[in-house]
Amino acid sequence: MRPIGRHRTPLSGPATLHGPQLHAAAGHFGRRRFLTLTAAAAALAFATQVPARGAAAARRLDPARIAEDPFTLGVASGDPLPDSVVLWTRIAPAPYEPGGGLAGQSVAVEWEVAQDERFGTVVRSGTALAQPEYHHTVHVDVTGLDAGRPYYYRFRTGAWISETGRTRTAPALGTAPGALSFAAVSCQAYHDGYFTAHRHLAQEDVDVVFHLGDYLYEYAVNSAGGARGYADRVLPAVFDRETVTLEDYRLRYALYKSDPDLRAAHAAHPFVVAWDDHETENNYAGAVDEHGSPPAEFLLRRAAAYRAYWEHQPLRAGRAPIGPDMPLYRRLHWGSLAQFDVLDTRQYRSDQAYGDVQHTPGPESDDPARTMTGAAQERWLLDGWQASDAVWNVMPQQVCFSQRRLSTDAQAKMSMDAWDGYRASRGRILAGAQAAGVRNLVVLTGDVHVGYAFDIKADFDDPASRTLGTEIVATSIASGKDGTERPANWQTYLTANPHLRFYDGRRGYVRVELTPESARADFRTLAAVTTPGCPISTAASFVTEAGDPGLVPV
Known part of the structure; x- marks a missing residue:
């Protein structure tokens, strides 16, 4: 939490410092302070913009010389469109070493997409170059695919062939799919437990998975893997420190993406x-970190984090960051059944009110100038709803959207990091949804390491007010360790928030099925994550009918 009094004046828009500006900004906080940054963070100042493809002057490695499996971090796909999908992998024979064992060398990687798992009917293929500038990651935007069908893909370099991934394209625009199934996941702290939920998710029959944030954690992971308590392996010391530099973040992705359960989920679904x-x-909020560091200093770290994030996720080249800025919010469609407006609630937000401590809302948090999304993203969202003809408008985002009173006191405190600390911003979003005639609003949320189901109310302080939509909060994959079905504050929260229809403190994910008539959410939970292999079960299921917002247990 940020100490009281350390927060800045609320920011009204995105940070826009780019590569050359970072040099100048660094000078403003002094040579001595700048030199205290690690060498890698300082080096980032001249490499914050992703170079153009083919710009590398690295030596080309003969793939036949790769003596160990280079596909140690698996494969992934993402952002399905009606005619294309992004494929991802990384070439790293030694993933826990800087450079992955290929420092300074480029590697040619073949890829192919087929209609069948045996690759009897290959429909697209090609060769990509895994370059050191991108940490030997490969992003292939495969186009010319048929809409609304599954595909299988794999990579090859030298004598090595990756595992086979399964992906799918979205239905064609203008078509009316009869159903869509998806999962929502969040918060996978490696040091808090095993990713068993991902193993179960890999076996679910879903069309797509939405990861709502906290894919990794910046905190140190000790040699035993924290709560995993490894007895048969010792993690390198490079992980036993907080991530700050580009190399730190890259190595941390190597640790997370080498997890077999996470690999299985990525291989199974886009x-x-x-x-x-x-x-x-x-x-963090925009250009402000939790320690009150000079923004120019923090933006160096943000540039490193954003660069490593793009490198290690199945995102298109157009999403690549420029310095500390990265265009992540975007819109996807599933025919006329669903429109997904994926938000970024970190990069553009105003600093948290009242020093980012739990606080009763007041003049500071309710300032109309405060924003969770930034003005441009807010306008993009509301314009998108105005143009939408989808049955369901789904808003995947990060922090609790519905009001969440933390006690039954008349002046109950709320989280200033969630939308309760940005109530004017939330009000504009809900007003925009109503003005656009959005009748079936579903908000997907992560962050809080518990499962919630909320009715979104026109007036959260009046239980009888109109229900405007549904919020489904996915619990964590591992963060928070094992958890319990009914946390100590379970009854308090249900009493203080009549619109809260469900609360469970265990780990897991949410599976959702949309049809033109209804949306069903199944809360899938595990009893433990500190030991591997725990079975999964459905803790509760809810349905909301199209045209009639409000959750009904089933």
């Missing part, structure tokens, strides 16, 4: 990813 705070630093 992912749509969005970050929250821990991919960079806890509770």
